[in-house]
Amino acid sequence: MRAIIQTIGILFILSILTYALPAAPAEASFISRVQDIYNAPDKISEIEQQYKEANDALTEQLNQAQQATEELARKQEELQAQNGQLMEQNQQLMEQNAALQAEAEQAQQKKQAWQHKMYTGIGIVVGLFIAYFLAIRIWRYLSWRRHRPFREGGISG
Numbered sequence: 001m002r003a004i005i006q007t008i009g010i011l012f013i014l015s016i017l018t019y020a021l022p023a024a025p026a027e028a029s030f031i032s033r034v035q036d037i038y039n040a041p042d043k044i045s046e047i048e049q050q051y052k053e054a055n056d057a058l059t060e061q062l063n064q065a066q067q068a069t070e071e072l073a074r075k076q077e078e079l080q081a082q083n084g085q086l087m088e089q090n091q092q093l094m095e096q097n098a099a100l101q102a103e104a105e106q107a108q109q110k111k112q113a114w115q116h117k118m119y120t121g122i123g124i125v126v127g128l129f130i131a132y133f134l135a136i137r138i139w140r141y142l143s144w145r146r147h148r149p150f151r152e153g154g155i156s157g
Helices: 001-019 030-147
Strands: none
Touching: none
């Protein structure tokens, strides 16, 4: 009998310990599952609505990206056209600059040639005056030397 009382005591202590330990979480019952199945079309509609909104947002983003791409392509074409015009204008200005430089060099050469002619002409005129002056002096000296024997007193005479 003692063994029976000990067994009952041990079972009693085990049952108290079993109830004292935390209980496992309760699982959904059959009714909650039926309610989930009943609410499934609403959830599907909600998911479809979210899908449509996300799809619309992505479509809008795609359209904006395409518009931005088209705008950038248009701007790039404009810039390339402007760049081509500027390059052509630069080429024309380079040709014009080369022509002006050639013209300036010709003008410089003409100026140098004119200056050379002027200096040469002035030199010739000065040389002629000096030659004239010397010729007159030599002629007067020679004339004086020729007429000297006819005079008795010489120059002072």
